[in-house]
Amino acid sequence: MRSEIRKSPSFIEAARRAQIIAAAIETVAEVGYAQASLGRIARHAGISKSVISYHFADKDDLLQQVVRQVFDDSWAYLEPLLRRETTARGRLGVWITAELSYMAAxxxxxxxxxxxxxxxxxxxxxLSFADSPEESITELVKILRQGQRDGEFRGFAPRPIAVTVFQAITGALDEWARDPRIDLAAYAAELVTAFDLATRRDT
Incomplete structure (x- = not known):
């Protein structure tokens, strides 16, 4: 019984932190970075500003956690899809498609x-997140090197291609951010074809 009582506060705190992060996401998305004050986030969450201060050191801490949460959630979606693929060609295609489909949703x-x-x-x-693309680029380099080792891909310098794939995905999302009518699934299909042709080994 005592162990159950001790566990309850941590569960409640985790739920409250998740609520605050969700409110921060919705507030920043709606009003922009500059206007997303802690007071505004608190009002959106239906709580007092002091509740945010209890769970997060300051606004910097909260926004850091927002970005990390989005990265973690998108990776949790992508990683099992990558595991199911046995070929580098399949993994590269899944990476492009899943990145865009996750953000579309x-x-x-x-x-x-x-x-x-x-x-x-x-x-x-x-800029606090200047190095944030590096994790994705590093994983893409691993996929490209696997494809070269397995004879699926031609010889090329993996990092420039990995950076190009990353920038192509970013460019698609930038366009979609400006115009939500853009069909990201169709965009992803074109990118998959383009990079398949660019990386495949000549037969």
Whole structure:
């Protein structure tokens, strides 16, 4: 019984933190980075500002957690899809398709993440998330090298192609951010074909 009582606060706190993060995502997506004050986020969540201060050190801490949450959730969607693929060609196609399909289903998360990443700075004025693309690029390099080892892909320098794939996905999402009518599934299909032709080994 005592162990159950001790566990309850941590569960409640986790639920409250998730509620605050969700409110921050919706607020930043709706009003933009500059206007998303802690007070505004608190009102959106239906709580007092002091509740946010209890769970997060400050606005910087909260926004850091928002970006990390979006990254973690998108990876949780992508990673099992990649595991099911046995070929590098299949994994590259899944990476492109899943990145776009996940964001298509989570527009508010994407808009909030982009606005924070493009604007949030650390104490010395540097963009806090300047290195955020590196994780994705590193994973793409692994896929490309696997394809070369297995004879699926031609010889090329993996990092430039990985960066190009990443930038192509980013470009698709940037267009979609400006015009939500864009069909990201169709866009993904074109990118998959383009990079399949660009990387495949000549037979």
């Amino acid at each position: 989570h527009r508010a998360q994407f808009m909030a993440m982009v606005r924070i990443v493009e604007n949030h700075r650390n104490a010395v004025g540097e």
